[in-house]
Amino acid sequence: MRLADGARVAVVGAGPGGLVAAKHAIEAGFDVTVFEASDDLGGQWHTTAAHSGIWPGMRTNTSRAMTAFSDLDTPRPTTCTRWRSSCRSSGRSSVHAGRPR
Numbered sequence: 001m002r003l004a005d006g007a008r009v010a011v012v013g014a015g016p017g018g019l020v021a022a023k024h025a026i027e028a029g030f031d032v033t034v035f036e037a038s039d040d041l042g043g044q045w046h047t048t049a050a051h052s053g054i055w056p057g058m059r060t061n062t063s064r065a066m067t068a069f070s071d072l073d074t075p076r077p078t079t080c081t082r083w084r085s086s087c088r089s090s091g092r093s094s095v096h097a098g099r100p101r
Helices: 016-027
Strands: 008-012 031-035
Touching: 008 016, 016 031
Parallel strands: 008 031
Antiparallel strands: none
8 A cells, every 4th residue: 555545635727737746646646636727728838828828839849758757658649639739730629628618
């Protein structure tokens, strides 16, 4: 049994930091609930949010290898219906969180 088995954790915010915190807490054995105020994941990387510092079509200046989890196989984007990063330049998105639109 891991030390955290059975303990509950709340992560506030589903931006990059919150998602990383949730991943590590789950791996440590916590029962994790992530709370996000907006209808989508990504924090500042949610381009349609009024508070976002990111604009449509913006790309990160770091490689996929440097920003991915080393223990998570991240497949290359294939279609706009699967990966938000593929959709930024097309203006389409099918990845949502929160209540249905």
